[in-house]
Amino acid sequence: MRRIPPSLRFLLMIVPVILVFGICGTLTLGALDKSQTVITNPATANEPLIGNAFGFAIHFLQETVRVLTVGVDNQGTPYHSFLLSGLGLTITFCFLTMPLALICGLVLALMSRSPLRILRVPARAYVEFFRNTPFLVQMLAIYYGLAVLPHDFVDPFTVGLAALVLNYAAYECENLRAGIAALDKGQGEAAATLGLSGWQTLRLIIIPQMIPVVLPPVINDMIYLFKDSSILSLITIQELTLQTQNLARRVPSNSWQFYLIAAVIYLLLSLPLGKLARVAETRIKSAVAAPKRDLTVVALQIFAAMIFVGWVCGLLTAQDFRGNAIRGIGQLFAGVGLLLTIGVVVMVVLGALVYLPSTAFILLRGRGKTGDRKSLVAISK
Amino acid sequence: MDVIFNNLSGAAPALLAGTITTIVAALLAGILAMLFGIPAGFGRLSRVPLIRSISTFYVETIRGTPLLLQLFVWFYAVKILLLTIFNLNVDTFAYSLLTDINSNSIFPRDTGISPYFFAIFGLGFNYGAYIAEVIRGGIEAVEHGQIEAAQTLGLGSFQIARLIILPQALRIMIPPLTNNFITLVQDTAFLEVLGIAELSLVALQKAQAVGSNVTLRWSFYITDLLIYFVICYSLALISRHMERRVAVTVSGAH
Numbered sequence: 001m002r003r004i005p006p007s008l009r010f011l012l013m014i015v016p017v018i019l020v021f022g023i024c025g026t027l028t029l030g031a032l033d034k035s036q037t038v039i040t041n042p043a044t045a046n047e048p049l050i051g052n053a054f055g056f057a058i059h060f061l062q063e064t065v066r067v068l069t070v071g072v073d074n075q076g077t078p079y080h081s082f083l084l085s086g087l088g089l090t091i092t093f094c095f096l097t098m099p100l101a102l103i104c105g106l107v108l109a110l111m112s113r114s115p116l117r118i119l120r121v122p123a124r125a126y127v128e129f130f131r132n133t134p135f136l137v138q139m140l141a142i143y144y145g146l147a148v149l150p151h152d153f154v155d156p157f158t159v160g161l162a163a164l165v166l167n168y169a170a171y172e173c174e175n176l177r178a179g180i181a182a183l184d185k186g187q188g189e190a191a192a193t194l195g196l197s198g199w200q201t202l203r204l205i206i207i208p209q210m211i212p213v214v215l216p217p218v219i220n221d222m223i224y225l226f227k228d229s230s231i232l233s234l235i236t237i238q239e240l241t242l243q244t245q246n247l248a249r250r251v252p253s254n255s256w257q258f259y260l261i262a263a264v265i266y267l268l269l270s271l272p273l274g275k276l277a278r279v280a281e282t283r284i285k286s287a288v289a290a291p292k293r294d295l296t297v298v299a300l301q302i303f304a305a306m307i308f309v310g311w312v313c314g315l316l317t318a319q320d321f322r323g324n325a326i327r328g329i330g331q332l333f334a335g336v337g338l339l340l341t342i343g344v345v346v347m348v349v350l351g352a353l354v355y356l357p358s359t360a361f362i363l364l365r366g367r368g369k370t371g372d373r374k375s376l377v378a379i380s381k
Numbered sequence: 382m383d384v385i386f387n388n389l390s391g392a393a394p395a396l397l398a399g400t401i402t403t404i405v406a407a408l409l410a411g412i413l414a415m416l417f418g419i420p421a422g423f424g425r426l427s428r429v430p431l432i433r434s435i436s437t438f439y440v441e442t443i444r445g446t447p448l449l450l451q452l453f454v455w456f457y458a459v460k461i462l463l464l465t466i467f468n469l470n471v472d473t474f475a476y477s478l479l480t481d482i483n484s485n486s487i488f489p490r491d492t493g494i495s496p497y498f499f500a501i502f503g504l505g506f507n508y509g510a511y512i513a514e515v516i517r518g519g520i521e522a523v524e525h526g527q528i529e530a531a532q533t534l535g536l537g538s539f540q541i542a543r544l545i546i547l548p549q550a551l552r553i554m555i556p557p558l559t560n561n562f563i564t565l566v567q568d569t570a571f572l573e574v575l576g577i578a579e580l581s582l583v584a585l586q587k588a589q590a591v592g593s594n595v596t597l598r599w600s601f602y603i604t605d606l607l608i609y610f611v612i613c614y615s616l617a618l619i620s621r622h623m624e625r626r627v628a629v630t631v632s633g634a635h
Contacts, residue, residue: 016434017442024458132613133606134567137581141602144588148595230447234574241450248457256458263454267445274445 017267018061024260064261073250079258086243087265088317093229093239095310097164098222099303100336104165104343105172109180110202112173121358122351123173126343129350130170136231139163142342143235153338157314157331160232162339164225169343171221179214180206208295215284219277223270230266240265307332385600392587392601399583400608406501406579407566413505414565418512425517436513443510448503448571455503456575460495471495496575504568511561519554520546552627559620563613570609581605 004012071079111123130138142163146154183206191201233242244262248255315328417439424436443451463469472493479494523546531541573582584605591597 013437013441016438020438128614128617129606129610132563132567132617133609134570134581136570136573137584137602137605137609140581140585141599141606144585145595145599145602148593227445227447230449233449241447241453244450245453256454256461259450259454259458263446263450266447266450267442270445271441274441 014268014271018264063257064264067257067261073247075250079247082243082247083240083262083265085317086238086240088313089237089239090226090229092310092314092317093160093164093232093237094222094226095306095313096161096332096335097168097225097229098218099306100161100165100339101168101172102176102218102303104169104339105176108169108173109176112177113180117359118351118355121355122347125350125354126347127170127173129346130167131174135163135167135228136234138167139231139235153334155331156232156235156237158335158338160235160237161332161335162342164229164232165335165339166343166346168221168225172218175214175217175221176210178217179210182213183209203296207299211295211299212284216277216281219273219280223273223277226270226273227266385597388591388597389600389604392583395583395587396580396604396608399578399580400612402577402579403566403569404612406504406569406572406577407562409501410504410508410569411562411565413502414508414512414561417506417509419516421509421513422516422520425513426520440510440513443507444514448507448568449574451507452500452503452571452575455499455506456496460499471498496577500572500575500577504565504571507568508561508565512558515554515557515561516550518557519550522553523549555627556620556624559616559623563616563620566613566616567609580608 067079068083069080073079108123108127111119112127114120114123139160143154143156143159146159187205187209188201191205196204229239230241232239233245236242238246240262244258247258251258311328311332315325421436421439424432425440427433427436460471463471472495475494475498527545528541531545536544569579570581572579573585576582584601588598588601591601
């Protein structure tokens with residue numbers, strides 16, 4: 001049997017997806033039409049409901065095309081403008097969050113590998129806390145708990161950005177830590193022998209070798225981020241899920257259809273990202289083995305490009321700063337300021353809560369037994 | 382300080398009930414996820430194209446869409462579908478079923494059972510896809526040469542699965558499975574969008590009830606986060622311990 005080319009295989013996978021969604025959607029549609037005795041589709045009205053699956057699928061495709069192109073709600077706003085602006089805001093959050101989370105995660109990863117306990121303990125406490133509590137609760141606590149601050153500083157956009165970055169920084173820290181741990185220990189010693197400073201070691205030795213190890217899990221997390229951004233709908237950010245709910249509320253007779261269409265949109269965007277992760281795993285390793293350019297600079301350029309794309313998408317779609325570039329930049333800076341503030345406060349508080357008792361414990365035990373600093377090393381591991 | 386303590390102790394029964402709801406929902410959804418995930422995971426490795434494509438479709442569809450949207454689809458689309466096509470109202474069906482066993486007062490009469498049913502079912506259905514991937518990964522990680530060697534020794538396929546594949550695959554599967562269960566516990570917070578009084582919804586409502594007093598509000602949020610942290614972190618510690626034990630037993634097994 002000949003091998004099917006990947007692009008065709010992808011299409012072959014997508015078409016059944018749409019068909020099954022179509023069948024489910026039109027089954028519902030037909031049933032509702034029947035129950036309301038309002039017959040919109042004469043092709044399916046007089047036939048048994050489950051028998052004519054192909055007809056239902058065609059009907060769902062027609063309806064999908066209608067929703068995505070010419071359909072308007074009762075106030076004359078086209079459906080696709082809701083979905084497009086929602087999608088734009090979802091992409092904004094993905095592209096703004098990932099670079100910021102990676103930078104914060106790198107700082108956390110370096111802190112948690114530091115020989116100083118006073119740096120290591122707060123970073124570990126931060127990571128364990130944010131990884132072991134639900135993102136939903138963190139976000140709602142920040143949103144409702146900081147309502148006393150000035151309104152511009154804690155509007156949904158900044159809080160959503162800050163909460164996403166705070167949460168994902170913890171996950172990226174674990175990825176980056178694994179990437180650093182994969183390096184040979186002798187390399188750090190060799191760099192020190194060559195007289196490189198700590199910053200130079202990081203920039204020239206650690207980061208370029210870390211990238212191929214770290215990239216597949218980071219792209220994987222990007223897919224999770226794309227899906228997790230739907231949670232932001234709970235703090236009234238008008239992204240894809242909330243826009244779908246808006247549509248469902250405006251046109252109740254088609255509500256489940258909008259949910260299914262939104263699901264298909266999410267699916268169509270996250271499946272290619274998953275494929276990309278698998279391609280990246282195989283291809284980038286060979287490309288990075290003999291780099292032509294400074295990989296740290298390339299990474300920073302990619303980050304800047306992602307933030308720029310996210311900002312432009314936000315400018316085009318977000319209700320808060322539509323067409324107001326200055327306000328958009330202001331929101332971005334306010335979000336970063338908010339996340340840094342919360343991150344530092346959490347790290348100081350949790351760090352103190354863990355550091356002081358454990359230090360006291362170590363000192364007491366150390367004095368009681370051997371008195372040297374071996375027990376300190378043993379416990380901190 | 383006194384005020385905070387009084388408020389928290391006043392809300393303690395509700396928070397405890399919310400915690401129990403969270404844990405019970407997580408357990409039920411975990412069991413459902415195993416029920417969906419194990420057949421789907423083996424189905425992805427099946428030689429029959431139909432079974433393979435159905436399980437691949439299930440896994441890829443679920444993993445490609447957000448859980449929040451899935452819960453909406455279950456509750457707002459599938460519920461109507463069942464009602465209008467099969468004339469099956471989940472609420473009255475479950476109510477009459479519970480009446481038969483004399484326990485229809487478990488669920489509130491006004492909301493009915495359907496939010497609980499669809500939320501837990503949707504959560505379990507979602508995590509089934511992730512567990513299927515874990516199982517597939519664990520089985521595929523066993524080197525193929527070992528299976529050939531076992532075939533050469535004359536072992537049947539059931540013996541190969543029991544003696545060669547599963548002991549090694551289980552060791553690989555345990556860390557990701559427990560990780561998935563930890564995120565499952567965290568994701569029970571999603572049930573609040575369907576109005577189920579689990580931990581995060583209870584804490585949020587209590588925090589809203591105290592008004593604009595920031596200290597009181599944060600005391601509720603922090604209690605809420607701490608309860609989740611205690612549950613999830615203890616699970617993480619247990620999983621690390623189990624990993625070490627399994628690694629020892631497997632390497633020492635004869």
